[in-house]
Amino acid sequence: MHIFNEKAPLIAHLANSKNRNATIGFVPTMGALHQGHLSLMQQSISENAITVVSIFVNPTQFNNAEDLLKYPRTLEQDVQKIALLNPDIIIFAPTVTAIYDHEISSQEFDFDGLEHQMEGKFRPGHFDGVGTVVKKLFEIVTPTKAYFGEKDFQQLQIIKKMVAKNHLPVKVVGCAIYREPSGLAMSSRNERLTPTEREKAANIYQILLKAKEAFRTQSPQEVSQLVEHTLANHPDFELEYFQIAEEETLLPCLTKKETTKYRAFIALFINKIRLIDTLSLN
Template identity: 50%
Template sequence: MVINSKTSLQEVLEIIKKEGKTVGLVPTMGALHDGHLSLINFAYSYCDTVVVSIFVNPTQFNNASDLEKYPRNVNNDAGFLKQHNSKTIIFTPDVSDIYNDKVEAESFDFGSYVDFMEGEFRVGHFDGVGSVLKRLFDIVKPDKAFFGEKDFQQLMVVKKLVKITDQDVEIIGCPTSRNEFGLAQSSRNFRLTDSELKVAELIYKALSKAKKMFDNNSIKEIENEIVNMFKDEPAFELEYFSIVKENDLIPTKIKEPKQNYRAFIAAFLGEVRLIDNMALNY
């Protein structure tokens, strides 16, 4: 079922909720792939009904070219979901449904969650994410919303968002879906050639190397090793590699006891920017 307006969606969901059924939301920007399907299947393990929103959010792109090149094909996305799970509700709102007449991002105080990594290199990005999700949560009023751990920084931001806005929705993180070589599933992968997809495996290899080294090497040694791995692959341009404490997402140089650490990476392969992350000590 494809629904284009928020009024129609709310009418359908009102009936579902009156029947005592739980509703899950999987927010997407389309270009659906197996990673999204993994999220949707995960959502069905918690909820009776799942809404998949498809909306390319203009306020979270700080690069106009990225927004223009982002793949869009709602018919393909609907066909993909119908093939795998025909009962899923697809919500494809217009910009006016989300932002009315004022297409701009709100400002949120996400604290240290947005000071580094994506927040540093994509200034304002998370205000855009928060703005669209706040509105989607208001429209759908889901019991639970599901986000992949590939965007772990975003996951932490969204959990902070619902505290700031006091919205009654549980945020659930889902394991990263990867291909057979470890590359995280992403809509941006569609822009890579077959040979570039092979090169892109370096991201997973680098994260796995960092995890393997974590117990017996200093953070500086790990960082040097990862930087050198990318220097040996000229097709890649490493933007950042950071090891952070999960509780605050602040890059650290010293390992502390009883802390969970995670490595984050962003790199350009040609014009395509890829990100990923991995838990290091659990």
Template identity: 45%
Template sequence: MEVFQTVSSLQAVLTNLSGSVGFVPTMGSLHQGHLSLIKKALEENTHLTISIFVNPTQFEDPTDFEKYPRSLEKDLSMIATIAPKALVFTPAVSEIYRNKITAGFYSFNGLDKRMEGNSRQGHFQGVAAVVERLFSIVNPDRAYFGEKDYQQLAIIRHIVVQKKLSLAIVSCPIVRDKSGLALSSRNARLSKHHLEQASLLFRSLKQARALYLDKDASTAQHHVNQLFSQAQEWTLDYFCICDEITLREIDNKKTENVRGFIAAQVGEIRLIDNLSFSLI
């Protein structure tokens, strides 16, 4: 495993590689969800590049950026265990953004105007900026993203088409713990008490899916609202059933390729999850 801090040192190696390059961009604090992306990339490519970079432009609150968990040595050890030949890119902020830490402006055709876009102003502009920059540095054949951040995944796919980038975006299923909680770096900040309660999100999605398929979207929505009204320590940010491509909320009529999305907060920690509600 080789670790690089600069663009020039990484590209000096990448330039001489033959065969396909898979890329897994991360913000570190790795867990089994990240490792599933790495394993998938290893299966499908000759070479693997992984980035570990906590991106400041996607955090609306600087405090949230500072509190984001960082564990570089542990992350490198985990990568070395399953991908000993990987190229790992761990740049400083100045290496990515040069002299100006700004995200620029992207048009997402409305994909950013709901769900996380309502709660985290400028978040997806920051995501788009760093992803496009990383793609230009690594020039991968395939890049791997988890479905837990499904709205982000949809926006990245949009960017690839919009910018006519020559790579494939590969989505990978959500990895969950035994309670059903979607793995997330933010889970490490949950108290033991709240961690035990956090399966509420996935349980709500499963019950809503059953109600949607058996009845309709409004019945599912009402049920989730009731569940969270009874969960005293939790605040429901949103629950919605949306088209998987446009991310627009569906009406009460059942349709294919839909997904339930949920976000809720307990204490200072905000969690998101999603689940396919498709008929097939």
């Protein structure tokens, strides 16, 4: 199994593969791997000759210092999970210095307004941090395809925009949300939930399903009111936002159009642990 902590040895190793015109699949992660991450890797393995997985907790995308401090770091267990899945996967687990040298700062991006919606309103600078690290990783790995989960749908759209505007030669692939049997979207943050909190958090998906059903006959405003009313019966939840938005532009849906795809987006806290989810409404 190949594990790299520095850029130069990884670039040299991948150069041999490129000489053979082998396709490279790339799965960027922040570690604390779960089955959702592994499903991305499985898709990459099925579509590419080589798969690279990065494990890097990126400091520039955290606008909350406490959240960065508490983010789970489980490199040894992550490596074991990847080895069991496929020992041929290449792991890139860089230090902060390897990625940022001695200047830990974000590049400023223009994502054509995608960055100002939802997550962008509540996490200032977050998407500049995401764009910065993903662009750096793409330049190091130079993948053919890169795989991202749809749970972070806004992030997925922003990365696609960043790739298009910077003319990067990589295809960004969105992969379906991997859910626990309860419906709870798999997330590294779930590990911070107690068993009771985890059980309660499963209601998030049920609320989204209720919103999808209501959206068939009700206005976006009525659906939002329904969600807020439903959450009022769950005092453990602190809603940050619920929004119905166009998939392409992420702009709020004010009136439904037949030819437009819509999604419901939700972010909330349970005992100060922030969880997000999303569901297609079409």
